[in-house]
Amino acid sequence: MKFSPALMDLIEALRCLPGVxxxxxxxxxxxxLERDREGATALAEALQYAMARVDxxxxxxxxxxxxxCEICSDSxxxxxxxxxxxxxxxxLAVEQSGSYRGLYFVLMGHLSPIxxxxxxxxxxxxxxxxxxxxxxxxxxxxxxxxVEGEATAYYLSxxxxxxxxxxxxxxxxxxxxxxxxxxxxxxxAHAFSGRRKLEQ
Amino acid sequence: MKFSPALMDLIEALRCLPGVxxxxxxxxxxxxLERDREGATALAEALQYAMARVDxxxxxxxxxxxxxCEICSDSxxxxxxxxxxxxxxxxLAVEQSGSYRGLYFVLMGHLSPIxxxxxxxxxxxxxxxxxxxxxxxxxxxxxxxxVEGEATAYYLSxxxxxxxxxxxxxxxxxxxxxxxxxxxxxxxAHAFSGRRKLEQ
Ligand SMILES: [Zn+2]
Ligand SMILES: [Zn+2]
Numbered sequence: 001m002k003f004s005p006a007l008m009d010l011i012e013a014l015r016c017l018p019g020v021x022x023x024x025x026x027x028x029x030x031x032x033l034e035r036d037r038e039g040a041t042a043l044a045e046a047l048q049y050a051m052a053r054v055d056x057x058x059x060x061x062x063x064x065x066x067x068x069c070e071i072c073s074d075s076x077x078x079x080x081x082x083x084x085x086x087x088x089x090x091x092l093a094v095e096q097s098g099s100y101r102g103l104y105f106v107l108m109g110h111l112s113p114i115x116x117x118x119x120x121x122x123x124x125x126x127x128x129x130x131x132x133x134x135x136x137x138x139x140x141x142x143x144x145x146x147v148e149g150e151a152t153a154y155y156l157s158x159x160x161x162x163x164x165x166x167x168x169x170x171x172x173x174x175x176x177x178x179x180x181x182x183x184x185x186x187x188x189a190h191a192f193s194g195r196r197k198l199e200q
Numbered sequence: 201m202k203f204s205p206a207l208m209d210l211i212e213a214l215r216c217l218p219g220v221x222x223x224x225x226x227x228x229x230x231x232x233l234e235r236d237r238e239g240a241t242a243l244a245e246a247l248q249y250a251m252a253r254v255d256x257x258x259x260x261x262x263x264x265x266x267x268x269c270e271i272c273s274d275s276x277x278x279x280x281x282x283x284x285x286x287x288x289x290x291x292l293a294v295e296q297s298g299s300y301r302g303l304y305f306v307l308m309g310h311l312s313p314i315x316x317x318x319x320x321x322x323x324x325x326x327x328x329x330x331x332x333x334x335x336x337x338x339x340x341x342x343x344x345x346x347v348e349g350e351a352t353a354y355y356l357s358x359x360x361x362x363x364x365x366x367x368x369x370x371x372x373x374x375x376x377x378x379x380x381x382x383x384x385x386x387x388x389a390h391a392f393s394g395r396r397k398l399e400q
Contacts, residue, residue: 004265004270005265010247010249013247016236016239018228034308044244045244046212047244051232064206088207089227
């Protein structure tokens with residue numbers, strides 16, 4: 001005997017969440033049924049809404065339920081500057097550091113030839129088009145300081161420098177091998193102000 | 201700037217899950233959007249179905265989407281014996297130990313006068329009625345070996361012994377202060393076979 005089918009289904013379904021094993025899925029299911037049915041119903045609605053509506057911004061590839069996200073359509077931002085990051089969480093981390101007021105481009109990953117992830121998979125064709133069409137003057141490379149992140153930054157600088165675009169790589173403060181998303185705001189602010197310009 | 205409203209709502213909604221803080225809610229949201237939209241949609245459906253359909257079994261108070269749960273309506277089980285436990289997870293733990301073939305009564309808690317939880321709140325009026333109407337001969341008290349669990353077991357034995365019902369308390373093997381739900385099957389099997397009969 002196990003729990004009834006509706007409970008078993010919910011326990012199984014909760015395991016799609018990262019870090020949730022069978023025991024915690026069971027504990028979550030009982031908690032929701034016993035103590036927070038309202039929260040569970042709100043969660044179901046938020047999940048359905050997000051999955052149905054959220055897609056990538058047509059300009060920066062960040063997640064949004066709009067065609068063009070709020071940052072890309074914010075006229076108060078510096079529109080000649082693009083910061084390239086790997087993930088939506090990285091955009092949030094940079095925003096929270098308060099050290100940047102330009103636009104973004106979200107790779108949704110990094111170059112990883114061994115996994116079949118080349119320039120097109122991380123949207124670099126679309127990025128190159130943006131740089132040209134929007135008259136971008138400066139690009140800040142804020143990919144993670146990992147092997148793949150560095151390789152991606154190198155590829156990007158190689159693509160941008162011959163076009164006379166000012167390219168910089170955030171540097172000091174982000175611990176090597178670390179992930180941008182987990183760096184505190186002041187460290188990130190430091191990394192932005194201490195960025196070095198890459199030369200051809 | 202934060203994430204877009206649909207993402208913020210989902211991050212906030214995920215926090216209804218026990219053990220999920222803001223950082224893991226954010227990680228879960230991005231994971232689902234990037235890698236498992238199908239899983240997220242299935243989770244939304246499982247949540248809605250369970251919250252709309254699952255209620256307490258009219259006989260044993262365990263969670264079920266049926267009026268009478270599968271255990272209560274299983275004719276192969278010993279219908280003269282009831283095991284009293286605190287939670288649905290405890291029913292599962294006892295079932296998995298394979299040491300018991302009778303019926304259950306799930307208190308959905310324990311006596312806790314300080315929190316206003318008395319006999320009626322844990323269904324003991326319904327339990328007493330069942331014992332009489334169904335001609336129950338033996339009751340096994342498998343509440344947790346905590347102060348409240350012991351007090352609840354004592355209250356139950358006090359209620360049952362004067363009616364000439366055989367009452368026992370599971371004993372050996374369950375570590376003091378521990379929770380039944382986390383005890384392994386063989387320890388529980390041992391606790392069942394080593395139960396001691398309570399005398400008036
Ligand atoms: Zn955008
Ligand atoms: Zn039942």
